Amino acid sequence: MNSFKKVLLIILASSMLLSTVACAADSKDSDSAGSSSDLESSSASETAGTEKSDDKDTEKETKKETETKAPEKETSLVIPSVCKPLTEVPKFTAATYSATYPSGDGIQQLYYTGADASKINTYVNQLKTLGYVKTEDNSINGNRFVTCYGKGGLVHISYLNHNKSLSVILNELKNSVYKYDEPKYTRVTDQTLAVMSLDYDTHQDTVSGGNHDASGMSYVVTLEDGRYVIFDGGYGKAADHHILYNYLKDNNKRKDGKIVIAAWIFTHDHSDHYGGFVDFSSTYGTQVTLQYYLMNCGNKDRYDQKPSGWLPGTSADGGLPHYCLDVYFKTAKKIVPHTGQKIVFCNTVFEILSTQESHTPSKMQWVNDSSIIVRMTANGVKTVFLADAEAQTTKLLINMYGTSIKSDIMQIAHHGYSGGSVDLYQKINAKWSLWPTSQECFNERTSHGGNASSAKSQNVWAKQNTTCYVGDDKIEILKFVGGSAKISVSEYTPNKNKV
Numbered sequence: 001m002n003s004f005k006k007v008l009l010i011i012l013a014s015s016m017l018l019s020t021v022a023c024a025a026d027s028k029d030s031d032s033a034g035s036s037s038d039l040e041s042s043s044a045s046e047t048a049g050t051e052k053s054d055d056k057d058t059e060k061e062t063k064k065e066t067e068t069k070a071p072e073k074e075t076s077l078v079i080p081s082v083c084k085p086l087t088e089v090p091k092f093t094a095a096t097y098s099a100t101y102p103s104g105d106g107i108q109q110l111y112y113t114g115a116d117a118s119k120i121n122t123y124v125n126q127l128k129t130l131g132y133v134k135t136e137d138n139s140i141n142g143n144r145f146v147t148c149y150g151k152g153g154l155v156h157i158s159y160l161n162h163n164k165s166l167s168v169i170l171n172e173l174k175n176s177v178y179k180y181d182e183p184k185y186t187r188v189t190d191q192t193l194a195v196m197s198l199d200y201d202t203h204q205d206t207v208s209g210g211n212h213d214a215s216g217m218s219y220v221v222t223l224e225d226g227r228y229v230i231f232d233g234g235y236g237k238a239a240d241h242h243i244l245y246n247y248l249k250d251n252n253k254r255k256d257g258k259i260v261i262a263a264w265i266f267t268h269d270h271s272d273h274y275g276g277f278v279d280f281s282s283t284y285g286t287q288v289t290l291q292y293y294l295m296n297c298g299n300k301d302r303y304d305q306k307p308s309g310w311l312p313g314t315s316a317d318g319g320l321p322h323y324c325l326d327v328y329f330k331t332a333k334k335i336v337p338h339t340g341q342k343i344v345f346c347n348t349v350f351e352i353l354s355t356q357e358s359h360t361p362s363k364m365q366w367v368n369d370s371s372i373i374v375r376m377t378a379n380g381v382k383t384v385f386l387a388d389a390e391a392q393t394t395k396l397l398i399n400m401y402g403t404s405i406k407s408d409i410m411q412i413a414h415h416g417y418s419g420g421s422v423d424l425y426q427k428i429n430a431k432w433s434l435w436p437t438s439q440e441c442f443n444e445r446t447s448h449g450g451n452a453s454s455a456k457s458q459n460v461w462a463k464q465n466t467t468c469y470v471g472d473d474k475i476e477i478l479k480f481v482g483g484s485a486k487i488s489v490s491e492y493t494p495n496k497n498k499v
């Protein structure tokens with residue numbers, strides 16, 4: 001599960017232009033199209049059409065359905081026309097400067113210790129005088145995360161209370177965008193979370209333990225306007241991508257019939273998470289629209305364990321997801337999420353609890369620890385996705401958030417193999433748990449000798465204290481029906497056939 005040696009034979013299609021009709025509808029003015037809230041450092045923002053709703057059927061539906069606005073964001077944002085470049089952003093003086101860490105994509109992380117958090121407002125005011133606007137301000141358990149944006153780029157301030165560290169992250173947005181707002185949209189369906197079934201019969205990793213290493217992870221969120229957000233998408237070299245596409249197609253509620261993926265979240269650089277995307281791209285890339293993708297893998301120097309193929313230059317395959325994005329999803333925009341930010345699609349909030357940069361100055365012992373940890377809030381229900389968090393990340397999450405990480409649904413860390421802890425799971429205190437592994441491995445995760453011994457106790461705890469969902473031979477769809485921790489569950493039969 002930790003390497004992806006597959007030689008990808010991609011026939012370069014002569015034209016893979018994707019439809020942009022349904023591309024990011026990001027008008028911050030409610031009724032005027034073309035005012036994009038993808039904030040890039042260049043003055044020219046890309047204009048995207050708003051969601052079309054001019055057919056008769058939709059007009060009828062609109063009467064019954066609510067036009068909704070994404071929550072928790074300001075509705076207008078005025079960016080000063082004059083802005084100093086990021087090179088002129090001052091140091092944070094109420095702390096001890098330690099070092100600057102390159103963080104990939106031209107991003108710099110200025111790291112401080114002994115920070116006085118009460119001086120963050122003063123620092124933000126300094127940024128304002130340079131032409132930057134505060135766009136986000138999120139406090140969790142004594143941590144504080146502030147994002148400022150200007151024509152010079154993005155400044156993200158991350159204060160971690162457990163070690164009094166402060167990072168000033170500078171992103172000129174040359175290779176990525178800052179997504180600020182969501183437009184009004186027409187509600188066509190309920191928010192759901194699909195626990196995808198994977199093709200475990202095919203992709204069991206015999207090298208790492210035969211039937212007892214069924215990894216892979218794929219979850220699909222349906223937004224109220226019918227778009228999707230995908231977590232990872234499954235393993236390569238299997239039918240995971242067929243199962244995924246069939247699900248997207250068969251459950252598409254959009255009036256225009258288009259399959260629109262608002263965002264693809266790549267949690268980290270392991271092929272049991274991005275391999276399905278590689279296969280999906282070459283097979284179905286022309287049949288869907290991908291608007292955004294999220295990655296934050298950082299600089300390769302930040303790892304003790306060499307990444308397997310994600311970062312350019314670290315693998316013979318040159319970073320397969322990047323290659324597929326360049327070939328099949330040319331119009332998709334990259335978001336580099338930072339810890340503490342909230343990224344909103346429709347009214348579903350994706351709060352970033354940790355990225356690789358939260359580990360600074362420590363190196364990540366495992367690539368798994370670079371996992372982007374996300375807490376999703378959908379109709380009042382909180383779901384925390386732990387991806388492949390190992391012990392290092394588990395400890396970090398406890399230190400950063402304590403019991404404020406409480407959620408209703410918890411994705412078990414690292415397929416229930418290692419990572420996670422009873423302490424973390426108790427603090428999350430979820431009623432439901434999602435197990436990204438096969439039914440066979442789920443059954444054995446509390447007893448099998450091949451399992452990491454440290455994982456058994458938390459797996460036992462999770463099985464005893466949560467209702468468990470395992471995506472194997474059936475896709476379970478959790479529908480968020482409103483209020484705190486209210487869900488309903490239905491099943492959908494996975495289809496492994498190529499369409």
Ligand SMILES: [Zn+2]
Nearest residue numbers: 215216272388
């Ligand atoms: Zn994995």
